[in-house]
Amino acid sequence: MSLFEDTYRTIEDRGEGIFRDKGSKFIAYAYPFKDEDQLKEIIGELKVLHPKARHHCWAYRMSPDRTVYRLNDDGEPSGTAGRPILNVLLSQDVTNIIVVVVRYFGGTLLGVPGLINAYKTATQEVLAGLNIVEKTVNDIYKIEFDYLAMNDVMRVVKEENITVSKQVFDNRCYMEVEVRKMQVNSVIARFDKIDNCTLCYLRTI
Structure with a gap:
């Protein structure tokens, strides 16, 4: 954020998006996110909702100056899940948001490029269905x-x-x-x- 910039882009509502590839299903959930204490609750809620899912991968960005972020591959090969999710948040310049992508394995390995594309596309799908607002x-x-x-x-x-x-x-x-x-x-x-x-x-x- 520059010295004179005093606005940022974020979401106000939850959303859900889905992407399928070779039998695997990637369900993306986006939440407004301002406090790391929300993380445990959100992940717990999704694990109850999807107890048979193989992975619950996520990334978030926080703070108006967009400096706080974390990501997690949750057992997927390093760099194939959390990073693609985060990269979509970066490219769309949204903050105070978390996206969790729940994966059901379909029996066919997607490989590194396939996984990166799947987590990226699922994240794009959930954001496309949400109203992104500008706040001061x-x-x-x-x-x-x-x-x-x-x-x-x-x-x-x-x-x-x-x-x-x-x-x-x-x-x-x-x-x-x-x-x-x-x-x-x-x-x-x-x-x-x-x-x-x-x-x-x-x-x-």
Whole structure:
């Protein structure tokens, strides 16, 4: 992601695609994916759904800057399953996504080129059936302020079109907000002008 790029491509819904070759069946499942803790649950769910499948191969990409990824061949020859899945995610420039391809062996060996093509095509099939959306890269900030500053804070939130994800209003108030990367400097400058208002960066989504 370049310094001035603040959008990324991803999916919002699950999807399923299928590819067959010489009796083998490759069923691809795509899921929105933002947390590695989801991995065990997704693989477990598919193993229950397909207990007789020979392989459950997968790859994922995460984070708005697309730097986090992992892949797994699950017993297929090295480089023939997880890497082709990942390469499709790279070529279509999608992130915060996992694709798991479940293989039922049909009795005929496909060879390395055949496997690479099968896992690639199954992944292309599932993505072709999904709506790929563009989202903005947002920084999450924690804001703490006195109750008396409420009107000033909410004015900035409204005028800058900031999304509030958490809020607690008391004598000392607390909010978590999402600020689009491109707006960060101007938004921070406005909050800094409000008395007894402090901002703290939490993470980027």
